[in-house]
Amino acid sequence: MARWWGAQPGTRVxxxxxxxxxxAMERGEFDDLPGQGQPLKLGDRDPDWWVKGLLERENLRMPLPTSLQLRREAREIDETVADCRTEGAVRDVVEALNDRILDSHRRRVDGPPVVTATLDVDAVVARWRERRRG
Structure with missing residues (x-):
C-alpha cells in the first residue's frame, strides 16, 4: 500500500x-486487443517459450550455425528450387549446395558436428519437374 504525504493512514494512494x-482503460485503449478474454499461453515450463512464440508469431528465423543451416537448406531444397524456371537453374542451385556441404565435410564449420549428406541432383530435378507438371 503506497502512502503519500498528507494521506490518511490506511488510505490507498x-x-x-x-x-x-x-x-487508458477508461478511454478504451485496451479494447479489442488480440487474444482478449483468452488464457495466456505461458508455455510448457520451457524457459524459452516466449522466444519461440515470438519467432512463430513474427515468422522470424534465428541464424543457425553453418552445420545446422546446411541441414535446413538440404531439407528445404524442394521449396528453394520451386521458383527456378529451368532445369539448369535447379541443377545449379543443388550443385552449389552440394559444394558447400562437401566443403563443410573437409573443414570444421561452426555449430555442432552434423554431417549432412549431399543431395541427389537428378532426384531433386525429377521432383521439380513433377511439381511443374502438376
Whole structure:
C-alpha cells in the first residue's frame, strides 16, 4: 500500500502507473486487443517459450550455425528450387549446395558436428519437374 504525504493512514494512494492504466482503460485503449478474454499461453515450463512464440508469431528465423543451416537448406531444397524456371537453374542451385556441404565435410564449420549428406541432383530435378507438371 503506497502512502503519500498528507494521506490518511490506511488510505490507498494510486501510483502514477496505476493511474495511467486506469485512464487508458477508461478511454478504451485496451479494447479489442488480440487474444482478449483468452488464457495466456505461458508455455510448457520451457524457459524459452516466449522466444519461440515470438519467432512463430513474427515468422522470424534465428541464424543457425553453418552445420545446422546446411541441414535446413538440404531439407528445404524442394521449396528453394520451386521458383527456378529451368532445369539448369535447379541443377545449379543443388550443385552449389552440394559444394558447400562437401566443403563443410573437409573443414570444421561452426555449430555442432552434423554431417549432412549431399543431395541427389537428378532426384531433386525429377521432383521439380513433377511439381511443374502438376
Amino acid at each position: 494510486e501510483s502514477i502507473a496505476e493511474r495511467k492504466i486506469r485512464e
